Amino acid sequence: MRLPWNGWTAWMAAGGLLLLAASGATEAGSAPAHPPSNGVPWPEGWQEWATVAVSHRTDNGTLRVILGNDAAMAAIREGRTNPWPDGAALAKVVWKAAPSADWPAAEVPEKLVHAEFMVKDSSRWAETGGWGWARWVGEEAAPYDEGPAACVACHEPVRDRDLVFTRPAPFPR
Numbered sequence: 001m002r003l004p005w006n007g008w009t010a011w012m013a014a015g016g017l018l019l020l021a022a023s024g025a026t027e028a029g030s031a032p033a034h035p036p037s038n039g040v041p042w043p044e045g046w047q048e049w050a051t052v053a054v055s056h057r058t059d060n061g062t063l064r065v066i067l068g069n070d071a072a073m074a075a076i077r078e079g080r081t082n083p084w085p086d087g088a089a090l091a092k093v094v095w096k097a098a099p100s101a102d103w104p105a106a107e108v109p110e111k112l113v114h115a116e117f118m119v120k121d122s123s124r125w126a127e128t129g130g131w132g133w134a135r136w137v138g139e140e141a142a143p144y145d146e147g148p149a150a151c152v153a154c155h156e157p158v159r160d161r162d163l164v165f166t167r168p169a170p171f172p173r
């Protein structure tokens with residue numbers, strides 16, 4: 001009997017090989033997909049973090065989602081956010097806002113501007129308020145490497161809230 005060998009089978013086989021290659025790479029503990037920013041490594045898996053809040057910047061027409069890792073979400077639930085505990089990390093992902101093609105009165109995220117992070121480690125980042133400050137720019141996630149000084153300076157107005165602007169948005173429970 002002749003085995004069916006068509007485009008689809010070839011495609012599946014190629015996909016399987018790719019998956020094998022990808023899992024092999026992870027097991028071998030290979031370098032993360034993107035180089036560090038300001039000495040902070042790319043936080044693996046951040047795309048799955050939970051939502052802390054959203055914001056809409058009217059002066060430059062951008063939409064933002066603020067995300068937290070498990071440690072940050074636990075800190076919010078338990079009211080331990082001043083100071084935030086070591087291990088907590090917050091992300092802010094920024095997109096240009098554009099009217100929805102289906103409902104123009106709604107603004108939706110369009111082009112990705114950047115994803116940026118505050119990663120709490122009070123001893124490692126003692127010089128910069130206990131936070132590591134990182135940013136990866138654009139869809140290609142190019143690391144910003146100009147140092148954390150500008151980040152910290154702009155977050156100064158909320159130093160008494162451990163340098164964090166975002167107040168968690170209310171969710172029904």
Ligand code: HEC
Pocket residue numbers: 054055056057064066090091092116117118133134135144148150151152154155163164165166167
């Ligand atoms: C021009 C001022 C300014 C600069 C510069 C700035 N930020 Fe922010 N950042 C803000 C403001 C205001 C917010 C909260 C409002 C918003 O944008 O959603 C914020 C929010 C954040 C948040 C979400 C947590 C929070 O504090 O609310 C992260 C993470 C963050 N910034 C990281 C950075 C990093 C990393 C840099 C430097 C690479 C940086 N920021 C530079 C003004 C700034």
